[in-house]
Amino acid sequence: MPVDRTGLATIGILLMSTMLHAQSLTDARSLGLGASLAAIRDTRDFAANPAGLIHIRDWDLSLTTYTEPSYNQSGFVFQGISLGKRLFDGAAAAFRYTPGTNLTFVVPPVLLLGDSNLPESADREFEYREPFTAGVAVALSERIAAGIGIRNRQERVTDTRYQLIVRDTIAYPVASQETYNQSVWLADLGVQWEPSARWGLALVGRNLIRISSGDGNDVLETFRLPDKIALEGGLHYVPVSHLALCASASTAGIGGVGAQWLPGSGFAIRGSVLANRAEKNVISAFTAGFGWSYDVFDVDAAYLHFLSKGTHRGSSSLDDFAVDDIVNLDFHPYSRDRIVLSARAMFGRTRESLARIEGVTMTGGVYPAAREVFAYKPIGSVKVRNISSQPIHAKATFYVDRLMDAPTESQPVYLMPGGEADIPLTAVFNDRIGQLTSLTIKEGDVFIHATPAEQYDDRAQTRVVFHGRNAWDGDVNTLRYFVTPDDPVILKYSRDVLLDHRDSLARVDGLLEQFTKARLLLASFTGRLQYVNDPRLTADFVQYPVETVNLRGGDCDDLAVCFASLLASVGIATAFVDVIPPGNPDQAHLFLLVDTGLEPRFGSAIAQNPKRYVIRRGTSGKDRVWIPVETTMIARGFEEAWSGGAQQYFDDVEVGLGLAHGWVRIVDLD
């Protein structure tokens, strides 16, 4: 429905409502909204619409107190306490004790008996109370719920009786007070329909069943509260994410319209206009309120102000008193301005979910060698939907048992009601992942948390593929994670080689020291290494350097990784040159660039032929002389490997323009 038409429809309903008992003063949220019939979702004011109880998750407790600031008395009156419990999935029940729902009229005595000073305070007193309410709600379908409310109303009239007792012709006036009580049980039936997250409709039949017991008395009958059957309707609409509109109306002549704005951080600002046909002005009062939600707690405050004081000032004309005008014990022509404070708390294991997982997508398998990358690079994503009627901040957590020490948590994502978002999942794996020798599939747990809840709103399990420790995804960028210069075996090997040549190293010109170290390290494998041809595919098996050193053999990836590790262990920078010939990926190859540390002007110090080296800027940011090394040719000597590498570089980069066309990539290793 377009917004403009919706708005018109809403205004229409709001206007209609002024002609038509739905508001209550028993809770600050309800009072602030003014017309909360369709917006009741917990024990707060559930008596107005018992079907709303269906939304409580487990235990639900609410308290209300109020004060009347303009009345000549200070202090708070305890309005009531409600306790609700979800019985099972489709039913909930609540009980309310409201000593504050009490309306007492006092007619001052016009004549006192001077000798006995009777009546003491009132000629007549009629008190109306509704101290007990019980409600049960049952879900008829996912979107329709019905509820039954039973209210106990107590009516008491205390009346002064005069008598003239004649003794010896003298008439002695005496007074006595008689009290008459009546208890009435009234049953209401409510239906709540929520066709979507934005709309809520409620219909409540009031006083459908009436059972009374007590004293039969003319005075009691004269001042009995009306209990005619009444129909109440309520509407709750969320036109935009931060705004909710409410309207309610009753055939008993009470209605109202209200709105709620959610500025964020759990705060709510509310306002309403109330109407009562029994009043002189149809629009009889307005309310203003605010609320704050934190965790499982809600605190609300509301102020009710009557536009015309009339009968709302604590006293009224006896001659104008009409008991039939009191159709609601909380909101009636004799209610006074008041400030209402309420608190609500939820307890137990379950609560209302604010967000739902629509799906989890894993981007691929996890390569243990590259486990650090998943701390930043998403391992997958979760699609989350805000299923509440308020904006939320949703966070996702991801956890794989044993392979992670703790769940990782994403940044919060702001979601409007009904909104969806993909939240990336990251993971910080522990060292156990390096012990996986073969492809393994594990369960990954995904949780969604929507503030301010501490508990998760939804969870999902997904399959996570873990490759063996030597598996490589074929991306040269992730090959670096196999480079382990800190490995003790690598460190010892490189130290031992350099130690063996310390004398010759001592004689080398300082400019050539780095080049000489590289040469010595690479040459140490001459005649001792076996190349095993392993054409690269999208996924590959890569040996860790220590394995290559121990095995004395490997393919181009293994050797490049191993030599890069050895050179890095003595502080020499290297870079992978990844060559994937266009149209022929099976001929993909990898060789190494080694930083000699020489400035470009000293390139001739290592080779007269400039094609044997490359001037490039590595991670140091300075132009240096780098030498290409075909690691698969190391077994035949350093010079041959250098020459082979230079030739390869010349063919692929200089002639084939592989870098320019993107089929050659150079990945610097820090």
Added chain:
Amino acid sequence: MNRLSCAFLCVVLFAAGCRQPSDVELVSEENTTNLEAYPVVLSDTNFVAISVDSTGVLPDDQMRFNGSFVINAVTWDAGDVLKSIAYSRVFVADSTVRVLNRLVGFQGSDIGTVSLNSNLMLKIAHRISLSSIFNRDTAIVRGVQYLADLTGSYQPDHLYTWVVTNRLVPVLTVALETPEHLSVISPRGGTTHLRSRNLPIQWTGGKGKMSIIMSVYDPVRKRTRPLLDLRVRTNNGRAVIPSKLLTQLPSGTTFVLTFVLANKKESEILQPVPGKILAQAAFVYNSYIELR
């Protein structure tokens, strides 16, 4: 704010609401707590009290005091008949009068000459009616009393002084101011009122204490019998007799509301019998109404 703080807030909300809900007072324009009802007591019911509707002195006061110095402006309002008089009466008792061993009254003592504002009062016979014993209009004379007709000369809010002279020697002086004028607005004489409805009473003028003596009137014997002394708590010109009391009144239909606005004081006398006398200056208005 943690959960404990929130729970504490809930407890505070609960504990703070220690007051009871306020009442709504239902009052009406005429509905003010302004009357205190007392029985009109007569300790000896054979005593023939002088009618309250003319003296404004309650029967018990007539028995309690040795004598009375009274100046009254009295109006009887029966609707079609309106009669007003003003008079002063001085009576000092010196002994009781008994008939068939029943106290029927007091003998009036001759205390000499009595003047009111320098005007001599008439000394006349003091008659005691025996109707309460013989049920007919029989009277005996016992002693004297003093009377002055002030109709036409009575002045409200004016100082009146009685001087008693015995053998040319002033033996007693009593001075008293008459009350302000009182106008009864409702109920006026001759009106009919339903017992099922409150009877609003309204008057203007007058300061000081006021009582409304409610009497039942016997039109055959033309006598009134006082029932209730309704004392006005605050003289604000307004009071209500509740219907719940009206329905309890005797079944007679004619009642007299005697509005008594009086200035009173007590004085000591030594002769002829030591005791107290009542001095009263009163405005008395009798309204005859029908209650159905």
